[in-house]
Amino acid sequence: MSRLQQQIKLIKRPVGLPTNEDFEFIEAPIEEPSEGEVLVRTVYISVDPYLRGRMNDVKSYIPPFKLNSVITSGVIAQVVESKSPKFEKNDIVIGSLGWQHYSVAKESEIRKVDANIAPASAYLSVLGMTGLTAYFGLLDIGQPKEGETVVVSGAAGAVGSIVGQIAKIKGANVIGIAGSDEKVKYLIEELGFDAAINYKTENVKMALNKACPNGIDVYFENVGGEIADAVFPLLNKFARIPVCGAISAYNSESIDIGPRVQSYLIKTSSLMKGFTVGDYGSRFQEGTEVLAGWLQEGKLKYEETVTEGFDQTIDAFLDLFEGRNIGKAVVKVSEIE
Amino acid sequence: MSRLQQQIKLIKRPVGLPTNEDFEFIEAPIEEPSEGEVLVRTVYISVDPYLRGRMNDVKSYIPPFKLNSVITSGVIAQVVESKSPKFEKNDIVIGSLGWQHYSVAKESEIRKVDANIAPASAYLSVLGMTGLTAYFGLLDIGQPKEGETVVVSGAAGAVGSIVGQIAKIKGANVIGIAGSDEKVKYLIEELGFDAAINYKTENVKMALNKACPNGIDVYFENVGGEIADAVFPLLNKFARIPVCGAISAYNSESIDIGPRVQSYLIKTSSLMKGFTVGDYGSRFQEGTEVLAGWLQEGKLKYEETVTEGFDQTIDAFLDLFEGRNIGKAVVKVSEIE
Helix, strand or coil: CCCEEEEEEECCCCCCCCCHHHEEEEEEECCCCCCCEEEEEEEEEECCCHHHHHCCCCCCCCCCCCCCEECEEEEEEEEEEECCCCCCCCCEEEEEEECECEEEEEHHHEEECCCCCCCHHHHHCCCCHHHHHHHHHHHHHHCCCCCCEEEEECCCEHHHHHHHHHHHHCCCEEEEEECCHHHHHHHHHHCCCCEEEECCCCCHHHHHHHHCCCCEEEEEECCCHHHHHHHHHHEEEEEEEEECCCHHHCCCCCCCEEECCHHHHHHHCCEEEECCHHHHHHHHHHHHHHHHHHHHCCCCCCCEEEEECHHHHHHHHHHHHHCCCCEEEEEECCCCC | CCCEEEEEEECCCCCCCCCHHHEEEEEEECCCCCCCEEEEEEEEEECCCHHHHHCCCCCCCCCCCCCCEECEEEEEEEEEEECCCCCCCCCEEEEEEECECEEEEEHHHEEECCCCCCCHHHHHCCCCHHHHHHHHHHHHHHCCCCCCEEEEECCCEHHHHHHHHHHHHCCCEEEEEECCHHHHHHHHHHCCCCEEEECCCCCHHHHHHHHCCCCEEEEEECCCHHHHHHHHHHEEEEEEEEECCCHHHCCCCCCCEEECCHHHHHHHCCEEEECCHHHHHHHHHHHHHHHHHHHHCCCCCCCEEEEECHHHHHHHHHHHHHCCCCEEEEEECCCCC
């Protein structure tokens, strides 16, 4: 007789902002690992804006979630039972695993994390996908130079907060755009941003004009919509725009309409490039090492918004679209033993 | 007593589509060349869509025209009197010169063209700015590979017609978008495009879907607006979009609004880059040599729409926005002697 556990399945394609009715908590047996597999207990679940896109049934850079299947995302877990020579009981591992208490993973689907460098959850943020996203998007596409002006939207989020700090390491003048006075204060006082704008209370166009007297050389795009619209008229010649996210549009039920960008790009010979971290798969090792080095030197700080309890997973995910998180949003499901 | 000649000045900033009232034909004396200068007689005047932008009083990649000054553009001229050791009477030269019958140019402002390689007017098109624009935009930003699908808007224009032919030289599958059945026929039958779409009579989205069963790898943007909107949903992973022009917006009196592109760029990791030919100034020699080689090998054809008579210059310019030209639009002002 297998023990039972809880899982979260997507049961409806959300229309607009997802609701609790789009998901179902169900009970299912804990599977047994076969040869070459490992049974792990979920410790942290990563909740990320990009998961919203996977809930739609459209072609994108990763396939959509299947209806009535367990949702997957980045997960930190602890090995309970190993039938692989590569893992031992109590190893801390990371992988793209299901939203459930226990998972059986093939040995190729997970890798060990070194909890001596940073707490395990950091492998979901600064030393994981969001840190690497910031690292490659900013440095490979944005290429900030000393003294240039870098603007980051979604600046207090998991990616944006790392982007701004890396831009500071590279000697740029960094302006963050975020959605609360608390976040603005955090960006300036904790992370060393040169300025930050609360888009909910300030006129972004006027505030950017004031904060960027020399124009904008790099705009790291996490948000899209009217915040992006305010950036384009301020681009300098040969500006670069890494396009990482457009969270303002993820729940839109209509086509996202705004000023077309072609004329701005021509006038300034600017570059705009979409990317996902997977494009840099062959360089993850390099990125992780550099990020870990900065972290250990104290040049990089990271924040987490930790929601306690598996039953809060959906709420933690929905909070992303309310901008409730500072830094990386994770759900703590169990303790490391 | 100096002889008199006609000049064309910009006397009003056009609102929307320019009209004859924005320009004035005036009489002015023909100047005398000083030491190091040359008096030239205008042979061909280049009329180009980008000149519309210079008529607005806004910062761009080149300064706006001054009100009540003679308009300038690319001009082919013949030397009448030289006070420079670098030029002799009857030399054929090119430079950015005024819209007038005679100009005095400093020796540094003009250069000789070799009429043995191609007729002089070709230095305003395939061997000049528009050819180089096509060359660098397509090859440096678009980077078409054999077997890829390249879509060109404004395909029968001075730039687009060269872009499509270079893409064919590189082994791509080339689809042109243009505004008449005559142009569509010209693209397919004369220039060897694989397919062409008349955006005035066809549903561009459906026609593109049919013509691009493998998606779009390169979109060379000359037009913007709804034609561009139809391209974005068909972009392949790692698509490239050289943004050269957005003629559909040049005369717009309101902000040019359409679907925001961020999500399309993220889903496909696509690149969009504005440019102007001046960005490649250090490589003009290379570009001109390659283009001249293709021309002489018969791999590159070019067409001109020649309007006869200086008094027709404004009409020839305005015809660009009606899409009346095939290939390069030039005004023939005088004969080469």
